[in-house]
Amino acid sequence: MAAERLVVIGGDAAGMSAASQARRMRGPDDLEIVVFERGHFTSYSACGIPYWVGGEVAERDKLIARTPEEHRERDIDLRMRTEALEIDTDGRRVRARDLESGEESWTAYDKLVVATGARPVRPELPGIDAPGVHGVQTLDDGQALLDTLTSTSGRRAVIVGAGYIGVEMAEALLRRDYEVTVVTRGEEPMSTLDPDMGRLVHEAMDAMGITTVTGAEVTKILTGEDGRVRAVATADAEYPADVVVLGIGVEPRTELARAAGLPLGEHGGLLTDRAMRVRGHQDIWAGGDCVEVLDLVSGRERHIALGTHANKHGQIIGSGVGGGYATFPGVVGTAVSKVCDLEIARTGLREHEAREAGLQFVTATIESTNSAGYYPGAAVMAVKMLAERRTGRLLGVQIVGREGAAKRVDIAAVALTAGMTVEQVVTLDLGYAPPFSPVWDPVLVAARKAVSAVRAAGS
Amino acid sequence: MAAERLVVIGGDAAGMSAASQARRMRGPDDLEIVVFERGHFTSYSACGIPYWVGGEVAERDKLIARTPEEHRERDIDLRMRTEALEIDTDGRRVRARDLESGEESWTAYDKLVVATGARPVRPELPGIDAPGVHGVQTLDDGQALLDTLTSTSGRRAVIVGAGYIGVEMAEALLRRDYEVTVVTRGEEPMSTLDPDMGRLVHEAMDAMGITTVTGAEVTKILTGEDGRVRAVATADAEYPADVVVLGIGVEPRTELARAAGLPLGEHGGLLTDRAMRVRGHQDIWAGGDCVEVLDLVSGRERHIALGTHANKHGQIIGSGVGGGYATFPGVVGTAVSKVCDLEIARTGLREHEAREAGLQFVTATIESTNSAGYYPGAAVMAVKMLAERRTGRLLGVQIVGREGAAKRVDIAAVALTAGMTVEQVVTLDLGYAPPFSPVWDPVLVAARKAVSAVRAAGS
Numbered sequence: 001m002a003a004e005r006l007v008v009i010g011g012d013a014a015g016m017s018a019a020s021q022a023r024r025m026r027g028p029d030d031l032e033i034v035v036f037e038r039g040h041f042t043s044y045s046a047c048g049i050p051y052w053v054g055g056e057v058a059e060r061d062k063l064i065a066r067t068p069e070e071h072r073e074r075d076i077d078l079r080m081r082t083e084a085l086e087i088d089t090d091g092r093r094v095r096a097r098d099l100e101s102g103e104e105s106w107t108a109y110d111k112l113v114v115a116t117g118a119r120p121v122r123p124e125l126p127g128i129d130a131p132g133v134h135g136v137q138t139l140d141d142g143q144a145l146l147d148t149l150t151s152t153s154g155r156r157a158v159i160v161g162a163g164y165i166g167v168e169m170a171e172a173l174l175r176r177d178y179e180v181t182v183v184t185r186g187e188e189p190m191s192t193l194d195p196d197m198g199r200l201v202h203e204a205m206d207a208m209g210i211t212t213v214t215g216a217e218v219t220k221i222l223t224g225e226d227g228r229v230r231a232v233a234t235a236d237a238e239y240p241a242d243v244v245v246l247g248i249g250v251e252p253r254t255e256l257a258r259a260a261g262l263p264l265g266e267h268g269g270l271l272t273d274r275a276m277r278v279r280g281h282q283d284i285w286a287g288g289d290c291v292e293v294l295d296l297v298s299g300r301e302r303h304i305a306l307g308t309h310a311n312k313h314g315q316i317i318g319s320g321v322g323g324g325y326a327t328f329p330g331v332v333g334t335a336v337s338k339v340c341d342l343e344i345a346r347t348g349l350r351e352h353e354a355r356e357a358g359l360q361f362v363t364a365t366i367e368s369t370n371s372a373g374y375y376p377g378a379a380v381m382a383v384k385m386l387a388e389r390r391t392g393r394l395l396g397v398q399i400v401g402r403e404g405a406a407k408r409v410d411i412a413a414v415a416l417t418a419g420m421t422v423e424q425v426v427t428l429d430l431g432y433a434p435p436f437s438p439v440w441d442p443v444l445v446a447a448r449k450a451v452s453a454v455r456a457a458g459s
Numbered sequence: 460m461a462a463e464r465l466v467v468i469g470g471d472a473a474g475m476s477a478a479s480q481a482r483r484m485r486g487p488d489d490l491e492i493v494v495f496e497r498g499h500f501t502s503y504s505a506c507g508i509p510y511w512v513g514g515e516v517a518e519r520d521k522l523i524a525r526t527p528e529e530h531r532e533r534d535i536d537l538r539m540r541t542e543a544l545e546i547d548t549d550g551r552r553v554r555a556r557d558l559e560s561g562e563e564s565w566t567a568y569d570k571l572v573v574a575t576g577a578r579p580v581r582p583e584l585p586g587i588d589a590p591g592v593h594g595v596q597t598l599d600d601g602q603a604l605l606d607t608l609t610s611t612s613g614r615r616a617v618i619v620g621a622g623y624i625g626v627e628m629a630e631a632l633l634r635r636d637y638e639v640t641v642v643t644r645g646e647e648p649m650s651t652l653d654p655d656m657g658r659l660v661h662e663a664m665d666a667m668g669i670t671t672v673t674g675a676e677v678t679k680i681l682t683g684e685d686g687r688v689r690a691v692a693t694a695d696a697e698y699p700a701d702v703v704v705l706g707i708g709v710e711p712r713t714e715l716a717r718a719a720g721l722p723l724g725e726h727g728g729l730l731t732d733r734a735m736r737v738r739g740h741q742d743i744w745a746g747g748d749c750v751e752v753l754d755l756v757s758g759r760e761r762h763i764a765l766g767t768h769a770n771k772h773g774q775i776i777g778s779g780v781g782g783g784y785a786t787f788p789g790v791v792g793t794a795v796s797k798v799c800d801l802e803i804a805r806t807g808l809r810e811h812e813a814r815e816a817g818l819q820f821v822t823a824t825i826e827s828t829n830s831a832g833y834y835p836g837a838a839v840m841a842v843k844m845l846a847e848r849r850t851g852r853l854l855g856v857q858i859v860g861r862e863g864a865a866k867r868v869d870i871a872a873v874a875l876t877a878g879m880t881v882e883q884v885v886t887l888d889l890g891y892a893p894p895f896s897p898v899w900d901p902v903l904v905a906a907r908k909a910v911s912a913v914r915a916a917g918s
Contacts, residue, residue, distance in 0.1 A: 013898070048833060048893045062833035164892070307898045308891035329886050336890035345890055374507060374521035404866065407896070410889045411869045417887060418877035427788050428876060430869045431795035431804055432767035433623070434507045437866070439472070439766045 002032035006321055007094050007109035009084040009256070011037030012044065013310035014288025014317070015115030016066065019076050021318020028075040031321075034107060035076060036096050038083040041139045042068050047307050049142040050165070053149075054172030060139055087112070087260035089281065111283050111321050114257055114270060115314070118250035118289035118305040127221030132229035133244045136169060145245065154242025155179055158232045160218050162189035164337040164344075166247035167201070170210050171339050173245070181211040181239050183232060188214055192335055193398050194350050196365065197384050200400040204342040213239070250305045252290045265292040267303035274327040276317045285320060287313025294330035297348045297395060297416055298357035304331060332416040333396075336406040345409035348396030348416050349386060360389040362457050364449035368442035370404040372434035381405045383446040385412075385422065392421040392454040397443070404436070411443045422450040461491035465780055466553050466568035468543040468715070470496030471503065472769035473747025473776070474574030475525065478535050480777020487534040490780075493566060494535060495555050497542040500598045501527050506766050508601040509624070512608075513631030519598060546571070546719035548740065570742050570780050573716055573729060574773070577709035577748035577764040586680030591688035592703045595628060604704065613701025614638055617691045619677050621648035623796040623803075625706035626660070629669050630798045632704070640670040640698050642677055642691060651794055652857045653809045655824065656843050659859040663801040672698070709764045711749045724751040726762035733786040735776045744779060746772025753789035756807045756854060756875055757816035763790060791875040792855075795865040804868035807855025807875050808845060819848040821916050823908035827901035829863040831893035840864045842905040844871075844881065851880040851913040856902070863895070870902045881909040 006022055008015045019033050035042075043066040051057045071078045079096070085104065086095040094112070097104045120135040122128060132152070134145040157173040159166050162184035170180050182189060182205070188198030189205060189212050205212050216234040221244060224230040231238045252269035254262075263271045263279045269292035271279045276291075278284040288310035292301040312328060319326040334347040354361050364385045369378040381401030388395055397412035399405050415425050425447035432439060440448070465481055467474045478492050494501075502525040510516045530537045538555070544563065545554040553571070556563045579594040581587060591611070593604040616632040618625050621643035629639050641648060641664070647657030648664060648671050664671050675693040680703060683689040690697045711728035713721075722730045722738045728751035730738045735750075737743040747769035751760040771787060778785040793806040813820050823844045828837040840860030847854055856871035858864050874884050884906035891898060899907070 045831060045833070045893065045898065047891075047898075048831060051834060051893055056835050057833050168892075306891065308889070308896075308900075311898050312886060327886075329883075331888045334888045334890050336892045336895050338892070338894055347888070347890075372504060372507060374504070374516050375510060376515050404863075406892075407863065407866065407890055408869070410867070410887075410900075411873055413888050413890070414870055414873035414877070414879075417883075418873070418879065420873075420877065424788075424876075427771060427786075428869075429790045429793045429806070429872050430767070431793050431806070431866055431872070432506070432765060433627075433795050433797070433865075434504065434510055435797055436795050437767075439504065439506075439770050441767075441869075 002028060003030050004110040005032040005034065005108065006111045006113065007107055008033065008035040008113040008115060009094065010115035010117055010288070011035045011042040011078060012115070012117060012288070013307050014314040015113060016043045016071060017311050017314020018113045018115065018285065018287065018317040018321065019071070020074065021315050022321040023074050023076060025319065025322025025324060033076045035078045036082045036084045036094070037078065037080050038099065039138060039140060040080065042066060042071060042078065044139055045307060046137060049136050049139070050168035050172045052142055053136070053145055053169070054175040060143065063139065084256060087256055089260050089284070112285070113317055113321070114262070114278065114284065114286040114290060115288045116253045116256060116290045119253045120246060120250050121248045122246060123248065125218060125221055127223050127229065130221055130223045130227060130229045132242065133221055133246065135246050136165060137250065148243055149176060152242050156240050156242045157181070157245065158183060158239050158241040159245045159247055160232065161247035161249065162186060162212065163191055163247060163249055164335060167339045168337060169245045169247055170205070174208065174210060174340070181213060183213045183216050183218055183234065183239060185217050186214060190344055192346055193344065194384065197382065197398045197400055200382055201339070201342065201344060205339060208340050250289065252303055254290050257286070257290070265301045267292055267301065269303045271301070274329065275320050276313050276328055277320065285317040287317050296330040296332050298353060300357065302331070302333065304333065306335070332413050334409060334413045336409060338406065341402055343401055343403065343406035345399040345406040346397070347409045347413045348394065350396060350398070351386065354386055354395050359395060361386045361395050362389060362450065362453035364446055364453050366442065366446045366449055368445050369438055370401055371436060372438050375434045379403065381442050383442045385446040385450045387422040387450040387454050389454065389457050390459055392423055392451065394420055394422050394425060397446070408443055422447045422454065426451060461487060462489050463569040464491040464493060464567065465570045465572065466566055467492065467494040467572040467574060468553065469574035469576055469747070470494050470501040470537060471574070471576060471747070472766050473773040474572060475502045475530060476770050476773020477572045477574065477744065477746065477776040477780065478530070479533065480774050481780040482533050482535060484778065484781025484783060492535045494537045495541045495543045495553070496537065496539050497558065498597060498599060499539065501525060501530060501537065503598055504766060505596060508595050508598070509627035509631045511601055512595070512604055512628070513634040519602065522598065543715055546715055548719050548743070572776055572780070573721070573737065573743065573745040573749060574747045575712045575715060575749045578712045579705060579709050580707045581705060582707065584677060584680055586682050586688065589680055589682045589686060589688045591701065592680055592705065594705045595624060596709065607702055608635060611701050615699050615701045616640070616704065617642060617698050617700035618704045618706055619691065620706035620708065621645060621671065622650055622706060622708055623794060626798040627796060628704045628706055629664070633667065633669060633799070640672060642672045642675050642693065642698060644676050645673060647673055649803055651805055652803070653843065656841065656857045656859055659841055660798070660801065660803060664798060667799050709748065711762055713749050716745070716749070724760045726751055726760065728762045730760070733788065734779050735772050735787055736779065744776040746776050755789040755791050757812060759816065761790070761792065763792065765794070791872050793868060793872045795868060797865065800861055802860055802862070802865035804858040804865040805856070806868045806872045807853065809855060809857070810845065813845055813854050818854060820845045820854055821848060821909065821912035823905055823912050825901065825905045825908055827904050828897055829860055830895060831897050834893045838862065840901050842901045844905040844909045846881045846909040846913050848913070848916050849918055851882055851910065853879055853881050853884060856905070867902055881906045881913065885910060
């Protein structure tokens, strides 16, 4: 019998990374590891679902980084289709139900990891549960959507929501020869950008043949006589639909944590310390889509569901459980996405986020190209930059362009982390050769304009 | 008559950027601007020459950002084909010769900018001046090479040197259906990388059908009865050649500066202060390929001929001349390049550079992919990272891979500038989505391995 038992609730990115890292650091004689996973899969890429639905990734299993069997070979007691129902922090135990047999039992823990993930926001609309209406959060969701696509002959798809899941699904369904309509409450698509930059995405989507309806709240899902979806209704109009995809966003899945009295933040996510320990609980860690993270630019907690953070959290938690030391300093809010050949990126704060954080700022927006203007295939790239008034500190960057545009946001992500001013950004020694950049990289051009804006704004 | 006169020696990137920025800040009544340029062109992209020779850029004029006429329209007295012969710092005047008429005259200055650029290293080898042997430093060089290519029927090209100019010219001549042989003294091609990373370039060049001869010093250029080049000889072998391109590197063109007693560094480049003023001379600035720059990682001066630096220098000098304030903090040694679809990048220090700087270090090399492994077209990318022993400070990164590999080096360039440790790099919030990156960006994977290497090395 092992000296200690680790229980992990949730077997995707954060949970399995934590379990794997803990196992690397402590052998099975020293640490028993039990993982409860409700679903059928472990360690898969939810971010890859749009590319599987769109047909670029041929099969579901390619999205699975490690199967339950592979985890078990590493001496992890992985209990699939097992749902955790209750955490008893005083008794240090978790009650769970085997979803196949219906049996329930308590499992004691010395150390606990909560990695319960997020759930898609599913507004309570009439018809929302009708056949043909799909979320795309899990592999099971993706399979259900694909089943609908293959069993339905109609070619009209409506996507509710125009965040990154929405636009990626628009691309996926366009690839499958659907007429795609994206309906969003927002002023422009890609609400992760300021509306002036979202406008560029809107125009590009128009050119791709995607219909975008903005400022439209969905009020109802209309069904036909067969009970299947037939249209999406807003206050003003009806949009015929053979299939509907919900891409409205996600929220932390923290009912278990809440019932156990674990501390939650204003966005409903678990609150942790720098080592990803749940605040006030020395033996409980939490990570991935169920936690809130510190935004280093605004100084406030945010909820960001993203596999790259979940994997880092898992690694850090596993180190902590294993007796090592690692911390997660926070995020700057970087996100990249694409619709067909249009690349979209952001990091740091948008205008309204900066205002909410009490920051005064100037903005600078420029157009440049991804390569030297004379190089074949040079394509326009727009960069918007926010800089703090007076100090000139970089606050955020948004980019919309073609090949090579999105990952340029990493330059700003590192500069934000380092607390650089836009004047410091101007002189950064970035890679230059004609196939890769104009002689002034577009990010530097934006920074030059931001420097002028900061000066012009005075003190 | 203007209050002051600015004289600029050299009308390419640094010189014309300085002149243009000074003009923006001071009108013609306040500042007269005279520029001497030896050649036929101003403000052109020398870095673009390989793509013009290779046929991707259709015509020479596309490489010219601004013509002499355009500069003159902005009230810059640009004297083409005029060579500066002497700087008299006591008398504050420059002697120059009109290369067409042969006339010489002195021009007085209040402020002087030295932007004399670099010249290609041209070893004193027998036959080096034979027809068919070409440098590729200036537009005139590029035109001469193109004339040779169109007038010669043979299809064998030998490139001497395998730095970035060498490999870019290898691509250009491959595109023109030449049999290409690259001859280098180095252990591997791309001497801007450590040999273990250069090896990856070598293998990729083999696969492209480029022959690379390493460890080979060229001893002679052999000519035929017609006086034209017929082969390149090393100590061991002869390589038949219908055309030879010299890509051995460049050195600062600073005879004028030396004769005038201006301070030169150990690489022969001018030494300036942070505002790009020549040290000890309040009214003389220098920038571009004729200066040495501070390497922020090693703390030593380097000579780096690169358009992106030259443009920044020009901008800063123009601000200074115009009465503004801007500084150039230094470089971290970032360079990106490509051979066909192989992308090559570096920033910071290589192993021998770190040793020369007195730095002890560990290395970590990893292989990952440019996008999620399951995403179509995912291609292998190798990242090598150097970190300082004990402190874990990032010292350098080298990357060899396919699309999306090279500009990832910017992440490291910013982190180097900020003085980050590899542990700080691991938690950077970089853009992640399956088309753009695995869930752990390759740079982060390298940093994780470097963290382990730093720990393993102990104190």
